[in-house]
Amino acid sequence: MDYLTLAMAKGRTAKQTISLLEKAGVQFPDFDEKTRKLIFYDQEMLIKLVYVKAIDVPTYVEKGAADIGIVGKDNIAEAQADIYDMMDLNFGKCKFVLAGTSNELHNQGRKLTIATKYPAVTREYFKRRGIPVETIKLNGSVELAPLIGLSDLIVDIVETGTTLKENGLKVMETIDAISTRLIVNKASFATKSASIHSFMNKLEQALEV
Ligand SMILES: Nc1ncnc2c1ncn2[C@@H]1O[C@H](COP(=O)(O)OP(=O)(O)OP(=O)(O)O)[C@@H](O)[C@H]1O
Ligand SMILES: O=P(O)(O)OC[C@H]1O[C@H](OP(=O)(O)OP(=O)(O)O)[C@H](O)[C@@H]1O
Numbered sequence: 001m002d003y004l005t006l007a008m009a010k011g012r013t014a015k016q017t018i019s020l021l022e023k024a025g026v027q028f029p030d031f032d033e034k035t036r037k038l039i040f041y042d043q044e045m046l047i048k049l050v051y052v053k054a055i056d057v058p059t060y061v062e063k064g065a066a067d068i069g070i071v072g073k074d075n076i077a078e079a080q081a082d083i084y085d086m087m088d089l090n091f092g093k094c095k096f097v098l099a100g101t102s103n104e105l106h107n108q109g110r111k112l113t114i115a116t117k118y119p120a121v122t123r124e125y126f127k128r129r130g131i132p133v134e135t136i137k138l139n140g141s142v143e144l145a146p147l148i149g150l151s152d153l154i155v156d157i158v159e160t161g162t163t164l165k166e167n168g169l170k171v172m173e174t175i176d177a178i179s180t181r182l183i184v185n186k187a188s189f190a191t192k193s194a195s196i197h198s199f200m201n202k203l204e205q206a207l208e209v
Helices: 014-023 054-063 073-079 119-129 142-147 162-166 186-191 193-208
Strands: 004-009 039-042 047-052 068-072 084-088 094-100 112-116 133-137 153-158 170-178 180-184
Touching: 004 014, 004 054, 004 193, 014 193, 047 054, 054 068, 054 073, 054 180, 068 073, 073 094, 073 119, 073 170, 073 180, 084 193, 112 119, 112 142, 119 133, 119 153, 119 170, 142 153, 153 170, 180 186, 180 193, 186 193
Parallel strands: 004 047, 004 068, 112 133, 112 153
Antiparallel strands: 039 047, 068 180, 084 180, 094 153, 094 170
16 A cells, blocks of 8 residues: 655644644654654554755645645745645644834835845735835844835735844734645546545544634
């Protein structure tokens, strides 16, 4: 029998992912979040877990290196991968927002600069709105950029709002809601249909508990 390969995001959603999988009857006995090991097996359920950086999960799934993936919608949107987004797993909830030091969006004829970990999402959002912008890709502490003149505004994730508040920034617009999702490789969805549906049913039941 073939294993289903599941790409799981490292980081702050890993614990909740493992606990949802456990509720669904999927277990990786030698897994712990701090491990340096990258592949784990549930020999009974025939699931192979690959433990990768969140932004890479959509790539593994699109290329077929993994059949399914569990990752935030922020990374799915940023990766622009050709995959099926099948299920909302109801955790990792936060929002994409546009934020700045004031509520002023226009910048007197000059192109707005937006610092973000999510340049593709940012470009797409402003393209839809017909506003030309320049994006500056950062890898963290994005809230700092408008405070020291690196950018006019930021596009980032907000959960509690504490980081924005502590840095004197305000939400100007909410761009999208984010949660952790189950994604599926398009070819695997056809060729491994039975095992993927069985896995999704188990997750659905676990979500109802
Ligand atoms: N403040 C937050 N509150 C809730 N969920 C969040 C928050 N920040 C991020 N997330 C969600 O959790 C996922 C993982 O976040 P985490 O910060 O661990 O990953 P990352 O940004 O890829 O890590 P790194 O900081 O190593 O680049 C995000 O992709 C997003 O879906
Ligand atoms: O609204 P809050 O609850 O304050 O959460 C929002 C913060 O969480 C994330 O940062 P993360 O912790 O991943 O740190 P980073 O700056 O390294 O990206 C995000 O990029 C915000 O900075």
